[in-house]
Amino acid sequence: MTHKKVLVTGAMGQIGSELTGVLRRKYGRENVVATDIRKPEGVLAGSGPCDVLDVTDKTAVFTMLQKYGINTVYHMAAILSATGEKHPALCWNVNMNGSINIMDAAVELGLETVIIPSSIAAFGPETPRFNTPQETILRPRTMYGVTKVCGELLGDYYVKRFGVDIRGVRYPGIISSETLPGGGTTDYAVDIFYKAVEEGTYTCFVKEDTKLPMMYMPDCIKATIDLAEADKESLVHSCEYNLAALSFTAGELAAEIRKHVPGFEVTYEPDFRQAIADTWPATIDDSAARNEWGWQPDWNLENMTMDMLEKLRAKI
Numbered sequence: 001m002t003h004k005k006v007l008v009t010g011a012m013g014q015i016g017s018e019l020t021g022v023l024r025r026k027y028g029r030e031n032v033v034a035t036d037i038r039k040p041e042g043v044l045a046g047s048g049p050c051d052v053l054d055v056t057d058k059t060a061v062f063t064m065l066q067k068y069g070i071n072t073v074y075h076m077a078a079i080l081s082a083t084g085e086k087h088p089a090l091c092w093n094v095n096m097n098g099s100i101n102i103m104d105a106a107v108e109l110g111l112e113t114v115i116i117p118s119s120i121a122a123f124g125p126e127t128p129r130f131n132t133p134q135e136t137i138l139r140p141r142t143m144y145g146v147t148k149v150c151g152e153l154l155g156d157y158y159v160k161r162f163g164v165d166i167r168g169v170r171y172p173g174i175i176s177s178e179t180l181p182g183g184g185t186t187d188y189a190v191d192i193f194y195k196a197v198e199e200g201t202y203t204c205f206v207k208e209d210t211k212l213p214m215m216y217m218p219d220c221i222k223a224t225i226d227l228a229e230a231d232k233e234s235l236v237h238s239c240e241y242n243l244a245a246l247s248f249t250a251g252e253l254a255a256e257i258r259k260h261v262p263g264f265e266v267t268y269e270p271d272f273r274q275a276i277a278d279t280w281p282a283t284i285d286d287s288a289a290r291n292e293w294g295w296q297p298d299w300n301l302e303n304m305t306m307d308m309l310e311k312l313r314a315k316i
Contacts, residue, residue: 010077055098083183095147155239172213177311230293245297
């Protein structure tokens with residue numbers, strides 16, 4: 001097996017920042033390059049090589065990959081759902097052209113493995129909301145979702161047309177104690193923990209009965225790396241694996257937090273993000289991921305809530 005030389009795009013983002021740290025511990029700090037549109041700082045900058053990269057600049061992408069002798073890319077750079085609705089043209093440019101540049105690099109530079117995540121945003125109101133199947137209707141109503149569907153289809157095309165190895169999962173909402181969320185519709189599920197610890201009250205931007213698929217960050221990192229390291233021969237779907245861990249309503253999460261923060265008060269004032277959430281699934285069938293590469297989550301609502309509160313109390 002060749003020596004892993006990894007590049008992470010969007011390394012300052014919610015997932016990228018924690019993924020980079022785990023990859024450095026796994027493959028050696030010098031073998032994992034963290035890149036973002038702005039110079040990575042803090043722990044990232046101190047723990048290994050960092051660089052500035054605009055993924056929409058094809059020349060810059062190719063130059064960066066050659067400069068560091070990269071053979072594996074985790075392409076995490078993206079404009080997320082709520083931000084994408086405010087800036088749709090930017091969302092298209094970053095998410096589509098950035099991904100195409102990485103896929104072209106896989107072809108032209110002979111990269112071994114490329115991970116390009118998708119999202120539950122690829123689904124739409126016509127998609128079955130409960131136990132959403134692996135193969136189903138993809139008619140999203142957000143620009144972010146449109147770019148994710150296009151990315152899945154393009155990834156599959158590159159795999160079949162050029163024989164490159166591109167893989168991806170449809171992330172649910174990701175909950176983390178380390179990095180603040182970056183403009184997604186599921187951000188409430190992170191914000192609520194901070195407000196519980198800091199203020200004891202929270203105003204939620206989705207309705208109390210809004211149920212969405214979620215995942216704790218350690219499971220997200222595990223799934224991403226497990227897929228990247230899975231035997232290629234066992235992968236049937238490649239670019240668009242459904243991924244599930246836990247699904248809960250905003251009210252259920254508030255109730256779970258209240259067990260540890262007595263008197264915690266939540267009010268519900270839905271904004272434009274409610275309309276986005278209403279087009280997404282409530283629960284996901286991820287049997288393809290479980291069968292093809294052995295996916296299995298470690299965290300549930302109870303142990304995640306305890307861990308989040310413990311970490312945030314220590315941090316704040």
